Amino acid sequence: MSLRVGVLASGTGTNLQALLDSVHRREGIEVVAVASNKADARALERARRAGVAAEVFELEAHADREARDDAIGDWLVSLDVGLVVLAGYMQLLMPAFLRAFPQRVINVHPALLPAFPGIGSVERTVEHGVRVAGVTVHFVDDGVDTGPIILQRAVDLPQGADAGAVRRLLQPIEHELLPEAVRLFARGALSLDPANPRRVLIAGR
Numbered sequence: 001m002s003l004r005v006g007v008l009a010s011g012t013g014t015n016l017q018a019l020l021d022s023v024h025r026r027e028g029i030e031v032v033a034v035a036s037n038k039a040d041a042r043a044l045e046r047a048r049r050a051g052v053a054a055e056v057f058e059l060e061a062h063a064d065r066e067a068r069d070d071a072i073g074d075w076l077v078s079l080d081v082g083l084v085v086l087a088g089y090m091q092l093l094m095p096a097f098l099r100a101f102p103q104r105v106i107n108v109h110p111a112l113l114p115a116f117p118g119i120g121s122v123e124r125t126v127e128h129g130v131r132v133a134g135v136t137v138h139f140v141d142d143g144v145d146t147g148p149i150i151l152q153r154a155v156d157l158p159q160g161a162d163a164g165a166v167r168r169l170l171q172p173i174e175h176e177l178l179p180e181a182v183r184l185f186a187r188g189a190l191s192l193d194p195a196n197p198r199r200v201l202i203a204g205r
């Protein structure tokens, strides 16, 4: 049984590229759809170049956010998507979308959650003067970056690192952690701890 993956991306799509380069059409995983809320997202070009269906779902083309998210959800369901990956998707998803993919939406975030959720996390990391930054991959729930944590990796920050330097440190970590989480999901290795559904259990660890 292969896992059909849908990716939502708003920007340059380097995380999408990491998925295309490392897990796409390997280990029973196939990226079958890339959706963006922005027509000029470079992620769409990357998808098309890889022969993956790419669609734009701009808010302006729909009655409201619910209708837009329903349209994305319907498209992904029509392509039999079993996992939705948010790879730099800069919009919140409506609860109905999440209900359509229960425990099947994951996100990569450039901070060690629960520190610095939401947008501007790298800037806030710098302003706060923390010594350690990092990346989190988590299941998406109704909150902002609040869902159960799948993988995290920390990195020490050199003194005086600005937002650009922090991003350069975090990006390669994102590009490893997100594909790794997709592999674990595809293998059926992820489950929620029945004793505490905030906690993700990883089989074999």
Ligand code: GRF
Residues within 6 Å of the ligand: 009, 010, 011, 012, 013, 014, 015, 016, 087, 088, 089, 108, 109, 110, 174
């Ligand atoms: C990444 O830092 C991701 O964590 C954040 O947005 C950025 C997207 O980068 N949510 P890219 O479009 O994958 O290059």
